[in-house]
Amino acid sequence: MAQTLVLDQFLSSLQELVEKRDGAKLQDFLQLEPPLSDIYQRMISELRQNYAPGSQADSKLLQRCEPLVPQSKGGSWTAFPTFIKLYLIFLRDMNTDNLLETYNQLKALLNQCVLALGDSQMGVVVLPTVLYLSKVLAKLAMGLDRRPDLIAHIRRMEGLADQDESTEKVTLVEKSANVVREAFIKCLTDRTGTPGPNGKPEGKRIGIYLMANLCLKLLFQCNKLRNAEQMFASISAQSPPLAHFPASQRVTYLYYLGRYLFANNLFFPARIALQAAYDQCHRQAISQRRLILSYLIPCNIILGRFPSQALLQRPEAQGLAERFQPLCRLIIRGDYLAFRQHLLFGSPTAEWFARKGILFALRNRCEILVWRSFARKVFMYGGSYGGPQAQAQRGPPPVLNLKKAVVAIRWLQTQHAQSGNGPANAMVAPNLYGSQVVSEPTDIDYARLEGADGRASPTTDQEILEKYGDYLAPDGFYTEEGRSQPNQPGLLIDGDPEEDYGDYELDPYAYDFDDTEADISLMHEIESIFASMIAQGLMGGYLLHREPRFAVPGAKIKGILPTGFPNVWHTISAREIHDASVPGWVQSRAPAAVGAAGGGRVVNLAGARPVGSQ
Amino acid sequence: MSNPTTQKADATEQAPPQAKPQVLEEDDEFEDFPVEDWPQEEAEQTTGSTANGGSEHLWEESWDDDDAAEDFSKQLQ
Numbered sequence: 001m002a003q004t005l006v007l008d009q010f011l012s013s014l015q016e017l018v019e020k021r022d023g024a025k026l027q028d029f030l031q032l033e034p035p036l037s038d039i040y041q042r043m044i045s046e047l048r049q050n051y052a053p054g055s056q057a058d059s060k061l062l063q064r065c066e067p068l069v070p071q072s073k074g075g076s077w078t079a080f081p082t083f084i085k086l087y088l089i090f091l092r093d094m095n096t097d098n099l100l101e102t103y104n105q106l107k108a109l110l111n112q113c114v115l116a117l118g119d120s121q122m123g124v125v126v127l128p129t130v131l132y133l134s135k136v137l138a139k140l141a142m143g144l145d146r147r148p149d150l151i152a153h154i155r156r157m158e159g160l161a162d163q164d165e166s167t168e169k170v171t172l173v174e175k176s177a178n179v180v181r182e183a184f185i186k187c188l189t190d191r192t193g194t195p196g197p198n199g200k201p202e203g204k205r206i207g208i209y210l211m212a213n214l215c216l217k218l219l220f221q222c223n224k225l226r227n228a229e230q231m232f233a234s235i236s237a238q239s240p241p242l243a244h245f246p247a248s249q250r251v252t253y254l255y256y257l258g259r260y261l262f263a264n265n266l267f268f269p270a271r272i273a274l275q276a277a278y279d280q281c282h283r284q285a286i287s288q289r290r291l292i293l294s295y296l297i298p299c300n301i302i303l304g305r306f307p308s309q310a311l312l313q314r315p316e317a318q319g320l321a322e323r324f325q326p327l328c329r330l331i332i333r334g335d336y337l338a339f340r341q342h343l344l345f346g347s348p349t350a351e352w353f354a355r356k357g358i359l360f361a362l363r364n365r366c367e368i369l370v371w372r373s374f375a376r377k378v379f380m381y382g383g384s385y386g387g388p389q390a391q392a393q394r395g396p397p398p399v400l401n402l403k404k405a406v407v408a409i410r411w412l413q414t415q416h417a418q419s420g421n422g423p424a425n426a427m428v429a430p431n432l433y434g435s436q437v438v439s440e441p442t443d444i445d446y447a448r449l450e451g452a453d454g455r456a457s458p459t460t461d462q463e464i465l466e467k468y469g470d471y472l473a474p475d476g477f478y479t480e481e482g483r484s485q486p487n488q489p490g491l492l493i494d495g496d497p498e499e500d501y502g503d504y505e506l507d508p509y510a511y512d513f514d515d516t517e518a519d520i521s522l523m524h525e526i527e528s529i530f531a532s533m534i535a536q537g538l539m540g541g542y543l544l545h546r547e548p549r550f551a552v553p554g555a556k557i558k559g560i561l562p563t564g565f566p567n568v569w570h571t572i573s574a575r576e577i578h579d580a581s582v583p584g585w586v587q588s589r590a591p592a593a594v595g596a597a598g599g600g601r602v603v604n605l606a607g608a609r610p611v612g613s614q
Numbered sequence: 615m616s617n618p619t620t621q622k623a624d625a626t627e628q629a630p631p632q633a634k635p636q637v638l639e640e641d642d643e644f645e646d647f648p649v650e651d652w653p654q655e656e657a658e659q660t661t662g663s664t665a666n667g668g669s670e671h672l673w674e675e676s677w678d679d680d681d682a683a684e685d686f687s688k689q690l691q
Binding site for chain 2: 331
């Protein structure tokens, strides 16, 4: 057997580092990303010469690694020698031509390292290594996620390409997130020192947010946000306050937490988390600040606050003004049709929002603000204020006849129908019913069923017959008497839908309206929208149904418009502010609360009555 | 006035995060910070004088449009 000078030296250095519990240096020794330096290359050739692949070699290698662990302290840290053995095998076998195999080996290596991390005495020594391996694994997984072509040929060779499609595919990124989450749990549940929400980041707990942030990055990458829920819950229950951790970890964590809350429609706490991330982010970290802003701004818009010029002129906001300002202007304008066109899925203006994952939130949450502006304008120009003496005396309250809103909507509809502006695929259809008149382009699967002239003609459309022939022209069918009857090949058993059923309208909305009915239907919709705004506190007043009107009583103090249309942000924040806590963000507790009975939980006894009293 | 902080800032600004203005391409990846920790002063904007207290007006809370929209009002007469 040839000499293994480098390996010998390497192992004895590792032994020394373990003895000194020098985790940082240990990580520095365990390099594995190419290009590796000369000394590693020499060790790799020693490994290949003396420990060529085979079960014998593996157990021999393990024997070499066993003395690394201090025997005196119980010597039960067996996970570590196994980990080093896997590390050496990884170096020996690394083949960058097969990145899928490299990925799997790296994942196994990290898994083993996480097992070593679990040791209550020694685990903390491998914490920097776990972090390093997690980062390398994440980088590889995300790289392969972006360039699936790099491993497509391997997948094909191994028959992985056409796996069962009925089960949800677990991507490499998600698999990596699952391993990293194990490491996160080991960090969070370290019992040394003072654990829990009153504790300090010591021992493995210093890794809580490093691991959490990496795991969140992967979960966001693979769109598996749901899997983050348990993480946030565990952090809320067990982590020391976030404020005890370094700024880089705080900012990164608050960014992901804010995005998670945003994705769950919890806009108010999301805003708090994102604003804190923005406020604490290094002012020179432009790209991070910009990413935070691109979620903080829509969050504020949904809550009724628009970005100021000063904010949009900051360097990190470059390019954001052209995304958000048109949206704000549309909300102010109150033209719901233009708003719907702007955020129509597939339109060029909506594309950026869709990519950021905020399109639907904006579309669904901001429309009510558009309607508020619309109602406010109609009220301004069409409301009756009862004359000056009515304001001074006890006259009837200012009132808006909702017929004015119908007129305004009809006018908007004709404006849009005439101008034909907006994206070509956002069609403002003739308004037979209500306000919903911006239609989505036809789904590609159904587009073929309608010809260019909008009339289906299956008799001539061979493609339709090929696809749906078994339904439209089956080999046989049952008559009304229940007898089975063979069918001539290619004969449409229900006839040509256009020719035979043209008199029947299949569109449930398109029954024969005359103008009055259409207006009544629209009026009902307007009443619903107004009622919804009143219920949400976006409008102050009440509705009268028989002669549909919106009345604004008690407007003498604040004025008519501020009473009828209170400030959106003030309304929403007054409603939400009672609970300023952000789920997933562990705050330092007020000293008074610490150590109170029930694990620091504060019990408010203000409303308690003496025993025996009724 | 703030010698200690300036020195500290110098130390960390050896490797400032994206010091040179880079082309802001649409990358959704939240990059690692090159610096582990920094004092709050380094997070705050320096634009404008310190007399401003750094509390720039970032959000518009009142945005209602009170200008007369002529064609709109004409419709509602």
